[in-house]
Each structure stands twice: as C-alpha cells, then as structure tokens.
Amino acid sequence: MISKRRMNLHPFDEVADSAVVEIESGFDVYQQWECEHCHAKQTMPDRNKFYERGICEECGKETNIKKRGCNYMKATQNLRPVIASVMKGDS
DSSP, X not given: OOOXXXXXXXXXXXXXXXXXXXXXXXXXXXXXXXOTTTOOEEEOSSTTOOXXXXXXXXXXXXXXXXXXXXXXXXXXXXXXXXXXXXXXTOO
C-alpha cells in the first residue's frame, strides 16, 4: 500500500551517524526511505544496516537513498518478534 503522507527525509550521513548512537545505546534501527518514483515509504528488513540504494517493493524501481536522504525506526529487543511478524505479514 502506498502511503499518501510524505516522509521526513534527512541527509544520509547524518542519519547513519545518529543510528550508530542508538545502536550503541542498545536499540535496533531499521532504515526507512521513500521511493523517488512512487513515493511509497519503505523499511529495510535488515536491522542495524544502512544501504545507499534501494529497490521499491511497490513499483520495482531503484532509489538513490544516499542522494535523496532517509530516516530510521528504532526498536528495543523486546519488539523484535513483533517487527519480524509485521515484516512477514503475519499481523
């Protein structure tokens, strides 16, 4: 489903630096970005890893995340099973 609301995107390097602080504090982070073609909000499935490019699950086109910017979602370890369930579509 394509979100109608636009994401708040921030410079890639600033977001990655901020995420390192969260990870070192014990949180898990999941990179989020917006497709530059269809504007669908995307969340990478790999925790604590940032990608410079991404393929949209909605339209299949590639976005240069490093150029466009991104954000992240943070979670505690207690939420890992919930996040995994949502990402697999079990909710």
